[in-house]
Amino acid sequence: xxxxxxxxxxxxxxxxxxxxxxxxxxxxxxxxxxxxxxxxxxxxxxxxxxxxxxxxxxxxxxxxxxxxxxxxxxxxxxxxxxxxxxxxxxxxxxxxxxxxxxxxxxxxxxxxxxxxxxxxxxxxxxxxxxxxxxxxxxxxxxxxxxxxxxxxxxxxxxxxxxxxxxxxxxxxxxxxxxxxxxxxxxxxxxxxxxxxxxx
Amino acid sequence: xxxxxxxxxxxxxxxxxxxxxxxxxxxxxxxxxxxxxxxxxxxxxxxxxxxxxxxxxxxxxxxxxxxxxxxxxxxxxxxxxxxxxxxxxxxxxxxxxxxxxxxxxxxxxxxxxxxxxxxxxxxxxxxxxxxxxxxxxxxxxxxxxxxxxxxxxxxxxxxxxxxxxxxxxxxxxxxxxxxxxxxxxxxxxxxxxxxxxxxxxxxxxx
Numbered sequence: 001x002x003x004x005x006x007x008x009x010x011x012x013x014x015x016x017x018x019x020x021x022x023x024x025x026x027x028x029x030x031x032x033x034x035x036x037x038x039x040x041x042x043x044x045x046x047x048x049x050x051x052x053x054x055x056x057x058x059x060x061x062x063x064x065x066x067x068x069x070x071x072x073x074x075x076x077x078x079x080x081x082x083x084x085x086x087x088x089x090x091x092x093x094x095x096x097x098x099x100x101x102x103x104x105x106x107x108x109x110x111x112x113x114x115x116x117x118x119x120x121x122x123x124x125x126x127x128x129x130x131x132x133x134x135x136x137x138x139x140x141x142x143x144x145x146x147x148x149x150x151x152x153x154x155x156x157x158x159x160x161x162x163x164x165x166x167x168x169x170x171x172x173x174x175x176x177x178x179x180x181x182x183x184x185x186x187x188x189x190x191x192x193x194x195x196x197x198x199x
Numbered sequence: 200x201x202x203x204x205x206x207x208x209x210x211x212x213x214x215x216x217x218x219x220x221x222x223x224x225x226x227x228x229x230x231x232x233x234x235x236x237x238x239x240x241x242x243x244x245x246x247x248x249x250x251x252x253x254x255x256x257x258x259x260x261x262x263x264x265x266x267x268x269x270x271x272x273x274x275x276x277x278x279x280x281x282x283x284x285x286x287x288x289x290x291x292x293x294x295x296x297x298x299x300x301x302x303x304x305x306x307x308x309x310x311x312x313x314x315x316x317x318x319x320x321x322x323x324x325x326x327x328x329x330x331x332x333x334x335x336x337x338x339x340x341x342x343x344x345x346x347x348x349x350x351x352x353x354x355x356x357x358x359x360x361x362x363x364x365x366x367x368x369x370x371x372x373x374x375x376x377x378x379x380x381x382x383x384x385x386x387x388x389x390x391x392x393x394x395x396x397x398x399x400x401x402x403x404x405x
């Protein structure tokens with residue numbers, strides 16, 4: 001149980017894929033314009049991460065070293081396509097607003113990185129937990145970024161106006177520039193908080 | 200056995216193991232891709248109908264939005280020589296034709312914008328609805344807001360995009376900071392109007 005919590009903490013804080021490992025930046029920038037998109041992308045990527053980590057760990061003894069990357073990509077692409085089809089069938093609106101970014105989970109480097117660095121060396125249970133932890137870490141970052149960007153850039157949260165009609169939205173926050181600004185500040189805050197804890 | 204023969208035997212063996220390895224790798228990769236493809240096929244089988252139903256539902260919802268009076272929609276089978284207009288539906292109310300729903304997909308700033316345009320029998324726009332767009336959030340994406348899209352209602356064209364203030368009956372006030380999007384949506388609506396006029400002239404539509 002202890003190791004489970006440790007792994008979760010590792011994924012969300014200590015080794016957060018976006019804020020500490022600085023991987024998976026492209027989808028982070030692109031979908032964090034509204035909280036709904038952020039949560040949707042986070043859940044989709046987490047589902048893919050858990051499944052692909054578990055399967056890759058299961059196949060680790062029969063995967064020849066020379067073609068391991070090809071095997072990983074096939075497994076990941078398979079799960080992403082399944083998630084994409086399921087989302088189109090059951091959440092058509094969300095699937096429409098995330099658009100191209102769902103198929104692009106295939107090349108999200110968080111997933112390939114976890115397959116190579118963790119799942120290929122550890123047992124199924126721990127790999128699945130690692131997938132969950134890293135996925136939650138990714139979702140956590142997306143939620144923070146998209147909350148800030150949606151409030152400042154559009155004056156809404158989850159589509160509800162909260163800053164009143166008089167608020168003139170700061171468009172820059174919705175545009176890529178705002179994404180980089182927010183990400184930089186969040187990383188700085190995170191560094192400050194974790195370094196204090198360590199001291 | 201001579202040394203030479205031994206050496207050639209050794210090389211041959213090496214070659215054999217290399218061949219075997221390639222086959223082994225190929226078979227493993229094939230087995231994995233085969234299983235994945237099988238699972239994808241099953242997923243597709245289960246979701247296919249639902250996806251088609253969801254797509255059809257969203258098209259019907261869009262048509263209802265632009266032709267609020269109509270209660271029945273029938274696709275019209277016509278050959279369209281148009282890059283923008285992709286389909287025409289007849290809107291009926293109690294069995295009588297009240298107008299048409301035209302699906303147009305002009306090119307916007309961030310890709311294709313899909314529109315549903317409702318046109319009445321006297322060739323005025325009854326409503327426009329955005330089915331999908333990938334314009335910049337906060338700028339071009341405002342095209343789906345009521346304040347912009349309702350400008351088209353009861354216009355007959357030819358439409359002009361203007362900035363500042365709309366003076367003429369057929370003027371469309373552009374979204375500030377998103378002129379390309381405004382022009383794209385307007386060109387889509389105009390293409391829909393032109394298409395209906397053309398089909399009427401050809402006698403396809405009454």
